[in-house]
Every structure is written in C-alpha cells, then in structure tokens.
Amino acid sequence: MSLCVSADAGLCKFLNRRGDVETSFNRLSGQAVKCGFGLQGICCRLCSNGPCRITLKTSRGVCGATADVIVARNFLRAVAAGAACYLHVVENAANVLKNTDLPYPGEGLLDELAGRFGIGAGGSKEKAAQLAGRVLEDLYRPRGERMELVERLAFPRRFKRWEELGILPGGAKAEVFDALVKSGTNLSSDPVDMLLHCLRLGIATGIYGLTLTNHINDILAGEPEIGTVRVGFSVVDPGYINIMVIGHQQALFSALQRELETPEAVEKARQAGAKGFRIVGSTCVGQDLELRSAREHGVFAGHAGNNFTSEPLLATGGIDLVVTEFNCALPGIEDLCERFRVRQVCIDDVAKKRNAEHLPYDFGDSRAFAGKIMDAALSSYAGRRKEIAPDIPEHGFDGAVAGIGEKSLKKFLGGSYKPLIDLIAGGQIKGIAGVVGCSNLATRGHDVFTLELTRELIRRDIIVLTAGCTSGGLANLGMTVPEAAEQAGEKLKEVCKKMGIPPVLNFGPCLAIGRLETVAAEIAGMLNVDLPQLPLALSAPQWLEEQALADGAFALALGLLIHLGSSPFIEGSELVTGILTRDLEEMTGGRVLVAEDPTQAADAMESHILKKREKLGI
Amino acid sequence: MCRPGKLEGVDVKAVMVYLDRCYGCLTCSLACAAAHSASGTITGAMRERVPGRILVEAAGKQPVPILCRHCDDAPCVNACMIGAMQQDPVTGLVSNEGHTQACAGCWMCIMACPYGAIVQAPRGERMALKCDGCRGRETPACVMACPNGALAYVEVDDFAGERRLKLAFCLAEDMTRDSRAYGG
Numbered sequence: 001m002s003l004c005v006s007a008d009a010g011l012c013k014f015l016n017r018r019g020d021v022e023t024s025f026n027r028l029s030g031q032a033v034k035c036g037f038g039l040q041g042i043c044c045r046l047c048s049n050g051p052c053r054i055t056l057k058t059s060r061g062v063c064g065a066t067a068d069v070i071v072a073r074n075f076l077r078a079v080a081a082g083a084a085c086y087l088h089v090v091e092n093a094a095n096v097l098k099n100t101d102l103p104y105p106g107e108g109l110l111d112e113l114a115g116r117f118g119i120g121a122g123g124s125k126e127k128a129a130q131l132a133g134r135v136l137e138d139l140y141r142p143r144g145e146r147m148e149l150v151e152r153l154a155f156p157r158r159f160k161r162w163e164e165l166g167i168l169p170g171g172a173k174a175e176v177f178d179a180l181v182k183s184g185t186n187l188s189s190d191p192v193d194m195l196l197h198c199l200r201l202g203i204a205t206g207i208y209g210l211t212l213t214n215h216i217n218d219i220l221a222g223e224p225e226i227g228t229v230r231v232g233f234s235v236v237d238p239g240y241i242n243i244m245v246i247g248h249q250q251a252l253f254s255a256l257q258r259e260l261e262t263p264e265a266v267e268k269a270r271q272a273g274a275k276g277f278r279i280v281g282s283t284c285v286g287q288d289l290e291l292r293s294a295r296e297h298g299v300f301a302g303h304a305g306n307n308f309t310s311e312p313l314l315a316t317g318g319i320d321l322v323v324t325e326f327n328c329a330l331p332g333i334e335d336l337c338e339r340f341r342v343r344q345v346c347i348d349d350v351a352k353k354r355n356a357e358h359l360p361y362d363f364g365d366s367r368a369f370a371g372k373i374m375d376a377a378l379s380s381y382a383g384r385r386k387e388i389a390p391d392i393p394e395h396g397f398d399g400a401v402a403g404i405g406e407k408s409l410k411k412f413l414g415g416s417y418k419p420l421i422d423l424i425a426g427g428q429i430k431g432i433a434g435v436v437g438c439s440n441l442a443t444r445g446h447d448v449f450t451l452e453l454t455r456e457l458i459r460r461d462i463i464v465l466t467a468g469c470t471s472g473g474l475a476n477l478g479m480t481v482p483e484a485a486e487q488a489g490e491k492l493k494e495v496c497k498k499m500g501i502p503p504v505l506n507f508g509p510c511l512a513i514g515r516l517e518t519v520a521a522e523i524a525g526m527l528n529v530d531l532p533q534l535p536l537a538l539s540a541p542q543w544l545e546e547q548a549l550a551d552g553a554f555a556l557a558l559g560l561l562i563h564l565g566s567s568p569f570i571e572g573s574e575l576v577t578g579i580l581t582r583d584l585e586e587m588t589g590g591r592v593l594v595a596e597d598p599t600q601a602a603d604a605m606e607s608h609i610l611k612k613r614e615k616l617g618i
Numbered sequence: 619m620c621r622p623g624k625l626e627g628v629d630v631k632a633v634m635v636y637l638d639r640c641y642g643c644l645t646c647s648l649a650c651a652a653a654h655s656a657s658g659t660i661t662g663a664m665r666e667r668v669p670g671r672i673l674v675e676a677a678g679k680q681p682v683p684i685l686c687r688h689c690d691d692a693p694c695v696n697a698c699m700i701g702a703m704q705q706d707p708v709t710g711l712v713s714n715e716g717h718t719q720a721c722a723g724c725w726m727c728i729m730a731c732p733y734g735a736i737v738q739a740p741r742g743e744r745m746a747l748k749c750d751g752c753r754g755r756e757t758p759a760c761v762m763a764c765p766n767g768a769l770a771y772v773e774v775d776d777f778a779g780e781r782r783l784k785l786a787f788c789l790a791e792d793m794t795r796d797s798r799a800y801g802g
C-alpha cells in the first residue's frame with residue numbers, strides 16, 4: 001500500500017503504523033491517470049448518441065454541441081447540485097427551528113432578524129416559527145417570483161448590481177430545478193445564459209444555504225464565542241462512549257447534545273462501564289459544534305479533523321457510533337466501520353451508508369429521537385469494546401483559537417471593525433485572504449496546498465480567515481494557535497502578538513464562508529465602498545466538490561477574486577474559461593483564478609490586494 | 619534476425635505513441651480488453667474482468683501509454699524457459715499465446731521486460747499477458763479506439779520521417795530568427 005500524502009505528519013505517522021488499514025490515501029495512486037476529457041469538461045453523456053467527447057478531430061458532439069455548450073452544461077449541473085446540497089441544509093434547519101420550543105440560546109439574534117424581516121411583535125416561539133416560515137416560503141417560491149429575504153440580507157450595493165444584471169434569484173429550489181431542465185438534452189445551448197444561471201444559484205446558495213443556515217443555527221445553539229480548544233485525534237477519550245458526527249447540520253444535533261448531558265444519560269453510560277457520552281467532531285458539523293462550544297464544551301469532545309481524516313479517525317478504534325447526516329460521509333467509512341465494529345446510524349437519508357441503520361430525524365419529537373441515538377451508542381459500545389482496543393495517537397494541538405464569527409470578532413475588536421480597518425489602512429495588515437472550502441488529496445496532497453498557500457500569505461502580512469475543511473486542516477497543523485504568529489511577516493506578527501491572536505482566524509465550517517461575507521460587507525459598509533473594492537481575495541485551494549463550486553458562484557456574484565488550486569473542469573471551453581477568469585470582472589467584479597502552484601497563487605492574490613489598496617488610496 | 623518483410627525492403631508497422639495527444643482517458647486500454655474478451659464489448663470485458671494489455675501510467679500529470687514494442691531478440695523470448703514466448707518470424711509479433719508450449723506462469727518474461735509491458739492474468743491465473751498485436755485485425759484495437767489520435771499504427775520509418783521534418787522546421791525557424799537578430 002502506498003504512503004499517506006498529507007501536510008499532517010502526525011496523521012501520516014499513524015497511517016503508516018497502521019499499514020493494514022485501507023483509506024482514501026491508499027486509493028489515490030490507483031486513480032492517478034486522469035481522463036483529459038473529464039478534466040477539461042468536454043465529455044457529455046446526456047443522451048444515447050453519446051458519450052460524446054470533443055477531441056482534436058471532432059469539434060462537436062453528435063447533436064452539434066460545441067465544447068462551450070458541453071462545458072457550460074456540465075458546470076451548471078455541478079453548481080446546481082452544490083446549491084441543492086446547501087439548500088437542503090437550510091431547509092432542514094428552518095424546519096428544526098419551526099419545531100423547537102424555548103429557550104433559544106440565540107434569542108438576541110432572533111429578535112434582530114425578526115426586526116430586519118419585518119416580523120411583527122409576538123412571543124419568541126411565534127417569531128421563530130414565522131422566521132422559519134419566511135425562509136421556507138422563499139425556498140419554495142416559483143422561479144418567476146423573487147425571494148424576499150435576499151434584499152433584507154444582501155449588502156445593498158451588491159443587491160443593486162444584481163438587480164441591474166438581472167441575476168436576482170427566483171425561488172431557490174425552482175432555480176435548481178430549472179438549472180437541471182436547462183442543462184438537459186437538447187435544451188439550452190447558450191453558454192452565457194447558463195453561466196448567468198450559475199450566478200443566480202450562487203446568490204441563493206450564499207444568502208440561504210450559508211448565511212441563513214448560520215443564523216438559524218446561532219438561534220438554536222447560540223452564537224459563536226471566542227475561546228481556545230483542543231483539536232485533533234487526541235480529543236478522543238476512550239473512557240467515554242464516543243459518537244462521531246459527520247455532516248453539515250448542527251441543527252439536527254442540538255437535542256442530542258442536551259440529552260447526552262442529562263444525569264440519566266451519564267448514569268446509563270456509567271452502567272455500561274464508561275464515564276459518559278462524548279460527541280467527537282468530524283467534517284464540517286464538527287467545526288460548527290466547535291464554533292459554538294469554544295467557551296463551554298459540554299459533551300462535545302472537540303473537533304478531530306476534516307473530510308479525509310474521518311477514515312483514519314475510525315481506524316483509531318476509539319469511535320463507538322457514527323452518525324451521518326450530510327457530506328463528507330466518504331463511502332470508504334463503510335468498510336472501516338465493519339472492521340472496527342462501529343455501528344452506523346444515518347439520520348438524513350441524503351447521507352445514507354449501505355450498512356447504516358436509517359433513523360430519520362424526528363422534527364416533532366427530537367427528544368425521543370435523541371434517546372434512540374443514545375441507545376444505539378450504548379449497544380454499540382457494549383458490543384465492540386470487548387473486541388476492539390482503542391489505539392489513539394498523540395495528535396493535534398492545544399490552545400487553538402476557535403469560536404470566531406462575524407459578531408464575536410467584532411466584540412473582540414472592541415465592538416467595531418474599525419481597529420481592523422485601521423490596521424489595514426496603516427499597512428500593518430496588507431489585506432485579507434479567505435482560504436476556504438474543502439481539502440482533497442489530488443491537489444498536492446491532503447491539506448498541503450492549503451498550508452503552503454496560507455504560509456505564503458501570512459508571510460506577506462496578509463491575514464487569513466478560514467472556513468471549511470481548510471480550517472479543520474489548518475487547526476490540526478497548528479496554524480490557529482497564537483504561536484503561529486512566528487510564521488507571519490514582521491508586521492502581521494507584531495499585530496498578532498499585541499492582540500494575542502493567530503495569523504489564521506478559524507471561522508469554522510464551510511457554511512461560515514457566509515460569515516466571511518458578512519465581515520467583508522461590514523468593512524465595506526464602514527468604508528462606504530462596494531465589496532470588489534476591498535483589499536480582499538478568496539481562495540479555495542483544494543476545492544473538492546460541487547458545493548464548493550456553488551460557494552464559488554456566490555463569491556463571483558459578490559465580486560471577489562476566487563483562486564482555485566485546480567481547474568473546475570472548464571478548460572475545454574475558451575468561452576467559459578474567458579468569461580469566468582476575465583470578462584466577468586466587468587459585470588460583477590469577480591473572477592476565477594486558477595493557479596496550481598501555491599507561491600504563484602499567493603503572488604496573484606497579493607497583487608490583487610495591492611491593486612485594490614492603490615485604488616483606495618491606502 | 620531479419621524478417622521477410624524487411625528483406626523485401628518493406629518497412630514494418632508498429633503502434634507509435636504521440637505523447638502530447640494522450641489525454642489519459644484509458645479508452646485504448648478498454649478497447650484492448652474488449653478485443654480480448656469473449657463478448658467483444660467494453661462493458662462485457664469489464665464484466666468478464668479482462669484486463670487491458672496497453673497500460674497507461676501517470677508520470678505526474680502526464681499520462682503515458684505503455685505497450686509491448688515487439689522487440690527483435692526480445693528479452694522476454696530469451697527469458698522464457700518453456701518456449702511459450704516466441705517471435706513470429708513473418709509478422710515479428712512477440713506472443714506467448716497460440717504456440718505448442720503453453721505459458722507456465724513463471725514470470726521470467728515479466729522480470730526480463732524492460733518496459734513492464736507484460737502483466738499477470740487476472741484472478742491469480744498462472745499466465746503472463748501481453749500485447750499480441752491484435753492478430754487478425756488490420757489495425758490494433760487500441761489505435762482504432764483512441765479518440766485523439768495519440769496512438770498510430772504506422773510504418774516506423776514514416777513516423778521517424780515525420781519527426782525529422784517537424785524538427786527540421788523548428789531548427790530552420792530558430793535559425794531564421796537568430797540570423798534576423800544578428801543581421802538587425
């Protein structure tokens with residue numbers, strides 16, 4: 001079996017020691033030969049005349065579709081699928097909110113949003129139900145009807161631009177639906193129209209899938225508060241019954257968190273021979289849990305790692321139950337769960353595993369539902385611990401800064417973003433880079449590009465805000481502890497040391513990309529400029545999947561530069577590549593930059609930031 | 619050993635690779651498997667678990683198709699203790715199939731081949747598998763299947779001639795540019 005390629009030396013050491021365990025790291029080399037047609041996005045299998053490929057000899061498919069049409073169709077389908085994923089998440093969150101009784105830990109935010117949405121007086125329960133209703137109403141609108149909350153949440157200058165461009169989305173689900181229709185066999189063959197549709201999906205993804213999901217989760221589980229946490233495999237304590245959660249929907253775990261903390265639950269665990277229950281964070285939902293428990297962790301053990309650390313985490317044998325509700329639930333965990341005798345429960349069938357028991361989340365009776373999960377964990381624990389001895393390596397970091405959100409950051413800065421703006425204006429911080437999105441294995445190795453790019457950026461005095469698997473990776477690599485300031489450039493290092501912060505600020509899950517947008521909008525608002533004018537650049541260096549492309553479409557609609565470490569399968573079309581990497585800048589201000597080398601990527605992001613500084617006269 | 623074709627002054631055809639045209643789509647390998655399967659189709663070959671005999675390796679991001687070169691005085695033929703691996707005196711094709719002596723699966727040929735172009739038959743069968751030049755086909759299946767023309771079944775001297783001409787144009791262009799720079 002081949003060796004692990006990850007920036008995380010501790011992870012590699014563990015995997016090399018456990019050479020008998022097969023994970024994605026072993027399967028990578030077997031997939032090293034990549035199909036060039038797929039890479040360029042010029043393979044079409046929409047009809048039985050195909051699959052057709054644009055080759056050196058054939059410039060059109062049987063139907064007459066050019067490379068431009070095939071690439072645009074494939075891209076639109078990918079963005080639509082990614083948007084669908086995030087919209088599923090916000091739909092569930094809204095339904096949980098509608099069915100949850102008081103108290104709401106984030107009641108202040110509920111009041112604030114009720115005010116913004118024009119929800120009249122009434123009790124909190126009534127307000128919550130109405131707010132959830134308004135979100136759902138928008139999601140279910142027909143495509144011809146504009147969604148109402150966009151205007152209430154979007155940065156006003158952006159909203160205006162979107163209106164001028166005619167890319168304000170109709171009902172979000174209908175937009176996804178018609179994207180599929182449009183990109184079907186012998187339907188649209190207008191690449192430009194399909195790319196505009198991507199922008200509409202991006203707006204729906206950003207405002208609803210990201211921002212509103214964050215808001216609802218903040219109401220249900222409390223707003224982020226800054227604190228320090230332990231990260232990595234060492235968060236797993238074999239003395240407890242450990243429930244590993246995989247997905248993106250913290251709303252589905254609030255009831256479980258509450259139940260596992262009760263004295264009755266602890267007693268049940270004790271009778272089984274454990275000290276109690278623990279929820280072990282894995283993938284984005286772990287990041288979300290970490291975000292809201294940096295001060296008070298309760299039953300949350302901590303975040304163990306991002307998408308591709310989930311298989312190795314199972315190989316520690318320290319996990320007693322896996323609960324899946326969304327991605328990244330790698331198919332590879334199925335065999336590992338069998339081997340390490342870990343029972344699997346799936347609470348949302350969009351993330352159903354072959355050998356998992358389907359126990360759908362009960363919106364009506366979340367308490368009884370939580371009890372069922374607890375029982376599954378108890379029975380799995382009792383059965384497996386006789387045969388499997390946990391083998392948990394020393395891995396991760398203590399003192400990682402977490403709990404950063406748009407509000408907790410502002411509070412930390414003294415109630416206003418002005419100190420940050422002053423540091424940027426004064427040149428102590430050159431600019432802001434959002435290093436976001438996934439991790440993958442193919443773009444230089446697990447978290448490798450993310451780490452190299454981040455180091456390059458902070459070395460240039462550019463502060464890094466991170467959200468998604470990038471942040472889980474960077475935390476496990478020690479980049480979110482205050483001592484990481486030593487790796488920053490002189491000016492940024494001084495700022496970090498003075499403030500006691502790391503040069504990389506962990507905002508949590510990929511959903512928190514929406515929080516970065518809020519931070520940017522607040523700064524732009526204070527400066528009285530539009531988002532594209534800010535000394536800000538985004539990168540999804542190791543984007544993995546369709547959701548990342550939907551996030552990227554949002555970034556483009558916001559007018560931001562978004563770097564990708566590998567092409568989003570568009571290079572077969574000059575037209576699509578030209579629009580996304582160049583021409584779009586004149587419309588929204590945003591553009592895609594593909595750079596496969598971290599230093600080159602950092603150079604391009606830095607020069608973008610410098611150009612913006614120059615235009616702002618700072 | 620000279621083959622009759624060469625004696626008559628007729629060049630031998632071989633599968634030649636244009637590396638810059640290879641997209642790594644593996645269609646060649648699938649078509650090869652199909653050609654050597656009972657069903658004769660790609661999906662059938664996948665079902666029968668027939669492997670392709672042309673292998674594509676990833677050298678970083680560059681896919682590189684590798685297949686038997688059917689060498690004269692081939693190391694695999696010399697290494698074959700049982701005499702199953704033979705070069706056809708007429709076609710020049712090297713194969714361990716269709717001869718009186720059956721392959722014993724000793725893997726000596728695999729050890730001897732400098733290209734790694736010989737592999738083990740699937741399911742643990744003691745049989746070495748390699749390109750047989752698609753006997754009975756005018757053009758090998760891999761060449762027919764390549765969507766990008768990265769594989770060509772051509773007379774080797776023609777291939778070399780084409781290369782020479784390309785190089786000649788490059789050199790001439792360089793010289794013209796250099797002399798202009800010099801003259802200017």
